[in-house]
Amino acid sequence: MNTVWLLVVCLSIVFAVINGKIDGFTKAMFEAGKAAVEVCLYLVGIVSLWLGLTKILEDSGLIYKLSNFFRPAISFLFKNIPEGHPSITSMTLNLLANLFGLGNAATPLGIKAMEDLQTLNTEKNTITFEMMLFIVINTSSIQIVPFTAIGLLASYGSRNPNVIVLPTIIATVISSATAVGILYLFKKFSRKDR
Amino acid sequence: MDTISFVFQGLIPVFIFFTVGYGFAKGVPVYDSFVSGAKDGIGIIIGIFPYVLAIFIAVKTFEASGAFDFIRTMFAFVASPFHLPPEVFSVAMVKPFSNAASLGIFTEILKSSGPDSLASIMAAVIMGSAETTFYVLAVYLGAVGIKKTKYLVPVCLAADMTGVVIAIILVKLLY
Numbered sequence: 001m002n003t004v005w006l007l008v009v010c011l012s013i014v015f016a017v018i019n020g021k022i023d024g025f026t027k028a029m030f031e032a033g034k035a036a037v038e039v040c041l042y043l044v045g046i047v048s049l050w051l052g053l054t055k056i057l058e059d060s061g062l063i064y065k066l067s068n069f070f071r072p073a074i075s076f077l078f079k080n081i082p083e084g085h086p087s088i089t090s091m092t093l094n095l096l097a098n099l100f101g102l103g104n105a106a107t108p109l110g111i112k113a114m115e116d117l118q119t120l121n122t123e124k125n126t127i128t129f130e131m132m133l134f135i136v137i138n139t140s141s142i143q144i145v146p147f148t149a150i151g152l153l154a155s156y157g158s159r160n161p162n163v164i165v166l167p168t169i170i171a172t173v174i175s176s177a178t179a180v181g182i183l184y185l186f187k188k189f190s191r192k193d194r
Numbered sequence: 195m196d197t198i199s200f201v202f203q204g205l206i207p208v209f210i211f212f213t214v215g216y217g218f219a220k221g222v223p224v225y226d227s228f229v230s231g232a233k234d235g236i237g238i239i240i241g242i243f244p245y246v247l248a249i250f251i252a253v254k255t256f257e258a259s260g261a262f263d264f265i266r267t268m269f270a271f272v273a274s275p276f277h278l279p280p281e282v283f284s285v286a287m288v289k290p291f292s293n294a295a296s297l298g299i300f301t302e303i304l305k306s307s308g309p310d311s312l313a314s315i316m317a318a319v320i321m322g323s324a325e326t327t328f329y330v331l332a333v334y335l336g337a338v339g340i341k342k343t344k345y346l347v348p349v350c351l352a353a354d355m356t357g358v359v360i361a362i363i364l365v366k367l368l369y
């Protein structure tokens with residue numbers, strides 16, 4: 001992340017100077033501050049909501065039952081998670097929310113899943129393989145029906161916006177599988193990891 | 195499509211009802227439980243905020259400095275021998291950083307080349323099959339304070355690029 005961020009910010013400054021857009025650059029920085037606050041305010045609401053709900057799941061013991069129920073489905077990828085661990089449920093719920101395109105439930109549940117995975121982590125500032133796997137699956141997008149794209153196509157008068165469904169699903173499945181494959185390749189070549 | 199959307203949206207209320215109902219049946223003080231869980235939310239977001247800010251600063255200044263337009267023209271140059279609409283690369287490039295910006299470019303493509311054009315369909319498939327990778331990374335890693343990410347970022351970038359290439363090839367083959 002350090003490299004990516006440094007690169008992007010330096011490039012921006014260089015281009016701003018070359019293009020004489022330094023005032024635009026400064027303005028963009030303040031806009032970024034505003035946008036970050038807005039996004040986080042929005043997140044406070046929905047993350048708190050989902051944390052409240054999952055707390056009910058924990059207190060009623062349902063989360064552990066669900067974890068045992070979901071375990072077979074998820075354990076072939078996530079091998080090092082103990083039986084009945086709450087992270088199994090939070091990860092499964094996050095992945096389901098992603099599948100169904102429920103973005104405003106997916107992020108809070110994903111944050112919850114990261115926290116649950118962190119309880120299994122022995123070196124708190126270093127990422128675990130399970131976390132990487134979870135993030136990689138998340139970032140490769142696993143939505144079944146791309147509602148936003150279809151909606152926009154339709155609103156601009158596309159004759160048949162649903163044509164994108166099949167290629168999107170195929171692209172999503174292949175790219176998710178490739179992503180997991182690449183992750184395992186990296187794991188194999190970096191011996192430090194377990 | 196509307197029915198599917200309706201059913202999917204209905205999943206959340208059903209889930210909430212089930213959660214609260216089950217808790218109540220088990221004798222959990224659901225209100226107290228909800229409140230005690232929800233109070234952790236603000237702490238998590240305070241922890242995430244600086245990460246989100248960093249990403250937003252990078253994205254916004256990159257756009258404002260004209261660096262983004264430069265890369266767009268570069269892609270247009272590279273794309274021409276393959277007979278690919280160059281706008282498609284703009285969507286692919288922006289999507290990992292910002293959902294709002296990629297939606298903006300997508301609507302531009304829809305307006306300029308029509309909703310049934312190759313460019314629009316390619317862009318739509320990329321929109322649907324790519325994720326806002328850097329935003330997800332910042333939020334998820336920030337939430338638990340992970341600093342050493344090992345090889346996660348290169349893996350995500352490689353995965354994103356493969357996803358875009360696959361989307362383009364698929365649309366080329368199917369249409």
